[in-house]
Amino acid sequence: MSHGVKKDVMVFSGSSNPELAKAVATDLGIKLGEVDISRFSNGETYVRFMQSIRGHDLFLIQTLANNVNDALMELLIMIDAAKRASADAITVIIPHYGYSRQDKKTKAREPIAAKLVADVLSVAGIDRLVSVDLHAGSIQGFFDVPVDHLTAVSELSDYFKSKKLDNLVVVSPDVGRVKTAKKFADFLDADLAILHKVRPNHNTAEVHHVVGEVEGKAALLIDxxxxxxxxxxxxxxxxxxxxxxxxxxxxxHPVLSGPAIERLKKADIKEMVFTDTIPIPKEKMLPNMKVLSLASLIALTIKNIHEDGSVSSLFRGDV
Structure with missing residues (x-):
């Protein structure tokens, strides 16, 4: 389904998720803008918009994943180039907000990197941020510009609703995801369970016990x-x-770093469903993985922002 927009909207993609950006532009009924992104021999990033963007409503799509630091620097240079080329408004769409887990200090002398990323984006000159399922909703408060926080709960829950799984229980992997798990459970008319988890080290987790009934049920783990x-x-x-x-x-978000694929290959998981906020390389795709596209949701968001419409109206309930 196409969600057409006026001619003064332009969508450009960084190099981190071009397929999603192309799908968004197609959904909007416009051509993805042309931008030259290359590297100098010393590793510096070069950006040049290949058409006039003066006076246009600009939307830059760049996910901060895989080579997170390169993607962030590339986006900052795109913003600077757009600002100097007299774009009327610059909205950055960051489907996966890198550094989002560093949203607070958990130990002495640690940074709050999520706030730092917000600061550098703001200084670069953005007028608005759009992101999807931030790891911590409080990141919205790190910005002085408007933030539209999208969620993939509807797309994911609709998919599982279509499977008509009997005796389903939605399971939150920790207390931090309970609110989201409750939304899934409500949409799917399912029971809710919570895992009590501790993290002895970064990227390791230990489940101490299950709160709720999962015996004899199909368990849907959400994160x-x-x-x-x-x-x-x-x-x-x-x-x-x-x-x-x-x-x-x-x-x-299918970050899938380090030992993820080997671990998931061995796991007793019937199906894993992700979205295309981060592209999954072919060599990492497993037979039990499925990817849902958020292109239509992002296209509708762009349309509503451009036409001063409501973004929250795109979702069921609070986001």
Missing amino acids: DMVDTGGTIVEAANAVKKNGATDVYVAAT
Whole structure:
């Protein structure tokens, strides 16, 4: 379904997720803008918009994943180039906001890198930020410009609703995801369970016990991202140990770094469903993985922002 916009809207893509950007432009009924992004021999990034953007409403799509630092620097240079080329408004769409887990200090002498990223984006000259399922909603408060916080809950829950799974229980992998898990449970008319988890080290998790009934039920584990796979595999093991019949996973962001693929290959998980906020390389795609596109949601968001419409109206309930 196309969501057409006026001619003064222009969408450009960084190099981190061009396929999503192309799909968004197609959904809007416009051509993806041309931009030259290259590297000098010393590694510096070069950006040049290949058409006039003066007076246009600009939307820059760049996910901060894989080579996070390169993607961020590239985006900052794109923003600077757009500002100097007299774009009327610059909205950055960051489907996956890198550094989002560093949203607070948990130990002495640590940074709050999520705030630092917000600061440098603001100084670069953005007028608005759009992101999807931030790891911490408080990141919205790190910006002085408007932030539209999208969620993939509807897309993911609709997919599992279509599967018509019997005796389903939605499982939150920790207390931090309970609010999101409750939304899934409400949409799917399912029970809710919570795992009590501790993290002895970065990228490791240990489940101490399950709060709620999972025995004899199909368990749907939900999270905002799957990074190294430690949390989700430990959670899958815990619910299976407690009598779950099948295990499914729904997560917005497929970070899939380090040992993730090897861990997930061995895990007793029937199906893992992600979105295309981060592209999954072919060599990392497993037979039990499925990717849902958020192109239509992002296109509608662009349309509503450009036409001064409501973004929150795109979602069921609070986001």
